[in-house]
Amino acid sequence: MIPPDGRRRVLIKDVFPEIDCGRFPVKRTVGEQVAVEANIFADGHEALSCRLLHRRAGAENWIETPMAFLGNDRWRGTFRVEETGRYVYTLRAWVDRFLSWRKDLTKRVEAGHDASVDFLVGAQILEEALKKAAETDRKKLSSWLQTFRAPGREKEKIQLSLADEFAAVMTRYPEDQMATPYEKELSVVVDPVKARFSTWYEMFPRSCAPRPGEPGSFRDCEARLPYVAAMGFDVLYLPPIHPIGRVHRKGKNNLPHGGEGEAGSPWAIGSAEGGHKAVHPQLGTLQDFQRLCAKAKGYGIEIALDIAFQCAPDHPYTKEHREWFRWRPDGTVQYAENPPKKYEDIIPFDFQTIRWRELWEELRSIFFFWAEQGVRVFRVDNPHTKPFPLWEWIIGAVKEKYPEVIFLAEAFTRPSVMYHLAKCGFTQSYTYFAWRNTKQEITRYFTELNRTEVKEYFRPNLWPNTPDILPEYLQMGGRPAFMARLVLAATLGASYGIYGPAFELGENIPREFGGEEYLDSEKYEIKKWDLNRPDSLKEFVARVNRIRKESPALQENWNLKIHPVDNEQLICYSKHTEDLADFVLVIVNLDPHHRHSGWVDLSLEDLGVDPKKTYQVHDLLTEARYLWTGSRNYVEIDPKIVPAHIFRLRRRIRTERDFDYFL
């Protein structure tokens, strides 16, 4: 079939970013830029004009931005997103008759060829522009037209043709009837800044009581807020706060048949006391929870709730909505399992139920319920075991009403699944960071996260530990391991979190050797932590978080660059603001047992350093300062002291002329 108009000659191809042929949006935070690139070309040698178009979703008018030519058919344009919510963007381009004419004319004049016909053609183009011109431009255009039409006056005509003002006016009235519109409208979801830069602390409210053995409450959590705030966290994440099932309740260390005296797992949600919209009576009331949220905000802390779509056998749903669960031929309900593992205290929903619509509506209402209580951050438990379209639908709906809400996906599974959940709308995602320990592993993983298309939709949140994950590195490396992993998490990722107080207290005993579960895990019992132990890392955590807050460079991810060091146990990387004003260089000794030294190789151009001058690196962890010169410098790190440097680069070094020492 012949196309409707064979005269649309421009092609717009290989647009970046464009996720899954435009099916999913990219992500930004308020104030960030969206840089859009595309291959744009036409047959022949004529000049093109290309525009990037954007608008807030639902807005009527496009805002057009000219795109710049990067060479080799690649064009680039940018726009800035200023509000949370959705934006859309697309492109258009056309063969620009005016620019082509001007380009050829310039070459002809340079070659000394006759250009008299060109001026006649120029007059034709001017006439077209005049038809569309605004009142303010008409007079100019008419006078230029007179010039082109006049006989002779070649010098004057050439001068006019090449004049900037002439081009500026003409560019306002392009002959763009045959412009090619890009066939898709692509989306951007704009989140609050906290979606990009956040510092999480996970804590079990029931372990916050001042007296050992007693269950903690929301009031006790309030008392803990100054402690959390002093360490510099801005998200306080609580495991599920709902009533815990009594049927098949687990005992300490995940033993089956815990019985009455046991606290049970907070993830076994629901009992006669209520389900996903209720609060565990020992924690307090809904009012107490609201009070905690309000107090936390006073410290600059958001409370994050854990939403786990699963039920204890005595959850009210199991009676009210039997058809949401899978009943087996023997009349029993299908509990959660991953054979041979059994989780008898948990019943999954049966998403294959014919009542799936009703189930989905109810699940969505849980998020709305908590959003109405003021919760703006959700950590979603195991989203990869629920249908993907469910998440896209829930997150879309919640963010339509509350665009500032942050969803963190807790999915530790295969990469394609983790990435797909992010595409479906999760604002942040857990990562494989806990198992990336060597220089090569870290380099490879963070290259994938920050240098490929992944960066456009997947925002990593790095956790050195969780209540489920005590990595072997922490089990065996002692205090230096905890410090090194903290520095890595906090500086490799603009968002990171720790599960405390287990982390700052260096809790490192696994339930069994070769496993990653904690001995006497807080998941199954109430703990009493001694926060004032002299070996607590709380001061170190506070210092690292203060460095993050004071360094805009550490609040982004895409600026990460890894630099060579000639020692496999030392990793060196930098982050910097676009203007290089803030430049942070991190060097970590990955071996928690031995002192290591090596030569760090830097590109002075990347650093913005004059190769002829000395510069200073200022260790923000220890306040030590070193004078470096050239691209190759020596470092030596003893993990027994501090296993890392976090250097701020200081380029301007004072001399005797400044009377004082260093800036």
Added chain:
Amino acid sequence: MIPPDGRRRVLIKDVFPEIDCGRFPVKRTVGEQVAVEANIFADGHEALSCRLLHRRAGAENWIETPMAFLGNDRWRGTFRVEETGRYVYTLRAWVDRFLSWRKDLTKRVEAGHDASVDFLVGAQILEEALKKAAETDRKKLSSWLQTFRAPGREKEKIQLSLADEFAAVMTRYPEDQMATPYEKELSVVVDPVKARFSTWYEMFPRSCAPRPGEPGSFRDCEARLPYVAAMGFDVLYLPPIHPIGRVHRKGKNNLPHGGEGEAGSPWAIGSAEGGHKAVHPQLGTLQDFQRLCAKAKGYGIEIALDIAFQCAPDHPYTKEHREWFRWRPDGTVQYAENPPKKYEDIIPFDFQTIRWRELWEELRSIFFFWAEQGVRVFRVDNPHTKPFPLWEWIIGAVKEKYPEVIFLAEAFTRPSVMYHLAKCGFTQSYTYFAWRNTKQEITRYFTELNRTEVKEYFRPNLWPNTPDILPEYLQMGGRPAFMARLVLAATLGASYGIYGPAFELGENIPREFGGEEYLDSEKYEIKKWDLNRPDSLKEFVARVNRIRKESPALQENWNLKIHPVDNEQLICYSKHTEDLADFVLVIVNLDPHHRHSGWVDLSLEDLGVDPKKTYQVHDLLTEARYLWTGSRNYVEIDPKIVPAHIFRLRRRIRTERDFDYFL
């Protein structure tokens, strides 16, 4: 918006091959395989079934092939294309209740857990299968159902559950109501084998006369066929055969105003004697042309015509269809130019004309006209200066009627444009080969062509020279340069061509130093070539082409692998058939001036060689044979003798037990 059925849980993503979100087809030749991969996954841990579906375009029924699991959510299926024309393919996948049940049961049995409920569930699944089962399977299914329903008999039930036959029957009746169909149907264009493996010779018919100074004719071309066939070519490509314009005809060496005595450029098409559907009277008649085509076929040679969509100023179109050209304000027509260069003997079509539909129809009819004369191979001149949609439309229409037709795109321009023309339908494409001389250049370029998505739609045709391109390497390297470039073209590319007799006669004088045009170029004058010059490379060309014909490995591109040699002037690469039966190893000395030696590094596993045994490499160019052992072997190449080895690998070496020496 809630999706229509939230129970479709499987996702099919990152399908390969899929060009530009499925907008363009991939290419294959008759008998080749299409291997399709995709990331296929669902929420949860259940087992999936995935199918690849294909059919000839227009056929009613899909042919389903099971896909194999490659790990990490990646699945792969293949089908074979047996006829020229179009095929389509798509995928479907579902959560497989039977396979999931069987997987969990197996684990439960291994763990020694009770499985009695599983057998009841199994009975339910069997019942569903029974509803759909073919007569032949019913009896078996019923008896199995009895077993599962019977009390006790656990051992028997387990045995049955794990039996292969049980799985084979059950797999025929899957519960696939909730299968996810992939949302796109993707296409394959299937070309004749010659589209992949072809050996081209370009020749000016007018230079074929036996007597110097006289213009050659189609009859003279007939006499030249044995010469071309003896060298082993199977496509004979003729520059445009139409009447040549008289107005502004170019003289020798592209001088303007050639005048009556000049032959003119065959690309300045059309005069009072006719246009694109006429034959130059000096060449003969249309009947003579048909006779030449028929004779050529007798030698296994296809005649390829050059289609150049442009006109001499006296082409009949310029009078009959004035509106197809751009008339300037001074009443003159716009001739071809790329300022400051002028091509006064050529007028381009104005594709912006409002009569574009009429113009397109006429241009398409030119291809149909020559296809009706029996032409099955077209070399298209400068397709990148005509609208892309025009090509997609013409090639689609021609191949609908003549699916065996081959279109070669002569576009030497930016990569995105060359690749886009291939997507629009060109069967083969000229490449940058002429300017890829060093080991690094060759490695990088052929990795891009054979190891990226490009391979799916872009079929390279390698030319060491053309009438427009005498590369500097050939200008300066003498006879060894011609031999080396021939070997590279003929072995790096399954399709290649030379412009002769300039090539085999080593013509290497440029019109000006620093340029790439031939002195006294055949484009502007009739030449008389001395084919029997003793220094002619015709025997060498014939030998190389014979090797190509006898080595299936050299008739493909995707099997190219480049191996390390510790000398930058030596390049080593291999091609092999899938079964390794034919394994060809090529080593070329890229320096035409000096002897070079080096150590070649091979992976014996790739070679299919037993590391403990000696193997033989047999040079097909010189018949020399070398015994090699292990992965590292020495080579030394003197370009003054032969600048390359084309080794065939011989693994089976006879010993004293065989009485004879080598196989």
